[in-house]
Amino acid sequence: MHADTLIDVLSLLIRGTELNRSERFTPLVLEFLSKLRAEYSGFPQLRAAIELDFPSSPFLRAATATRAAVPAHDPDEVVQAFVARVIGMGAYEASHPNGIVNRHFGDFHISLREHPFPVSLAFGEMKFFRRLLAGLRKPEVLTVLEIGTGFGVSSAFLAYCAAADGQPCAVTTVDPFVEDRHSDHSTVLAPGYDAGAVDYSHNLSYNSFQALRREFAELAVEQVLDFSPRCFARPDLADRKFDLVFIDGNHFDDQPSEDFFGCLPLTHPGTVFALHDSHAPGVERLLVKLRAGPWTVAPHPTSCNLSVVTRAADAAHPAA
Ligand SMILES: C[S@@+](CC[C@H](N)C(=O)[O-])C[C@H]1O[C@@H](n2cnc3c(N)ncnc32)[C@H](O)[C@@H]1O
Known part of the structure; x- marks a missing residue:
């Protein structure tokens, strides 16, 4: 797929998440972004283009950043903005400690990078x-x-x-x-x-x-x-x-x-x-x-x- 087409598709999807903060749709878009980041060599250029279009979405910026991935999670805007700011500091990541402290699977916590334990509040x-x-x-x-x-x-x-x-x-x-x-x-x-x-x-x-x-x-x-x-x-x-x-x-x-x-x-x-x-x-x-x-x-x-x-x-x- 041509990069411009990909940018158009992503822009539509991200616009969709902003218009409709659905608990199902936003995680899917974020999962798509992380897959692209992992598997598409042109992702840095794509990311730059996305950020030009969506400078005010700190959560999506963090989700597309290369230094730390924010996994899909509940789209509460205050939580998202806070998580993005903490992860943007560079020393933290979102972790998924199922089976250790996460008693109800599917949520994410903030932890220090390279120190999966202890963890803080879940999203x-x-x-x-x-x-x-x-x-x-x-x-x-x-x-x-x-x-x-x-x-x-x-x-x-x-x-x-x-x-x-x-x-x-x-x-x-x-x-x-x-x-x-x-x-x-x-x-x-x-x-x-x-x-x-x-x-x-x-x-x-x-x-x-x-x-x-x-x-x-x-x-x-x-x-x-x-x-x-x-x-x-x-x-x-x-x-x-x-x-x-x-x-x-x-x-x-x-x-x-x-x-x-x-x-x-x-x-x-x-x-x-x-x-x-x-x-x-x-x-x-x-x-x-x-x-x-x-x-x-x-x-x-x-x-x-x-x-x-x-x-x-x-x-x-x-x-x-
Ligand atoms: C699970 S951590 C706190 C995590 C933190 N609330 C968060 O979500 O980011 C527990 C902390 O309790 C502290 N602690 C242990 N005994 C304590 C005491 N008697 N009074 C206050 N803090 C104590 C430990 O030093 C440790 O840093």
Whole structure:
């Protein structure tokens, strides 16, 4: 097929995806683009022509870029723009970790290139959070607490998503970066361990978070380099009240329960909690306690099983 004809066909298809953001059609077009990229030697020229015609479609730009492929996924425009911007940084890729953390096949996560694990939020979960944030809209600044910064994608996404939908938002994210393969695991559990005094120069998660903060410098993301729940007694945090708490720290033993009950003084009756990885043993243990108490638990079959927890309608405000 002549290159001009191919450009015409692609332009029609891409125009079609812009006019009709169909959950079936967009993935097919993206799959077609990735096949062309893999198998057609004239793809770089084709790509340049497509980008001339569609400069405002960052998702399609990322999908046709040579350095990282964005696989087909849910066409939420805010998610697409965020993913494209992160992947455009060059250090990240969209991964498909079926069978490891992806409990519901077919979704994609962002991970660091050449480090398939750990992974961040799945694209479907980003879309889920977009709806959750929309339900929490308020004229004042929406305050979000995240336990478990990891490599920083989720905190950047929450702040980005709120801003994209016109909601003023401030995200505070807590992590002592102890799960990174470059952490000194012999010392992190020692008494007196001071997360603020550690050399993080080789810590992938820490450095990824800093890179994302630079990329998304327009967003309000505050870092707390400390352990949950002990950090919640700090004078700079103790008086705060958060509207949304996202718990995605250490998933084992009683830590998820300690995170949840430890941050309660920093919440109000309308605070919404989102728990990642509800299938993890420590999170399951917490969910059993919550179901037996004055809480409403709504499980969602996202890639990593997000649960949303709110105070039951007739509950007093439990302090712990
Ligand atoms: C699954 S990762 C977080 C991923 C991140 N939310 C994302 O989606 O991009 C878990 C993180 O929890 C952190 N963590 C472990 N124990 C913690 C604690 N007690 N308080 C806060 N963070 C903790 C680890 O250092 C690790 O970076």
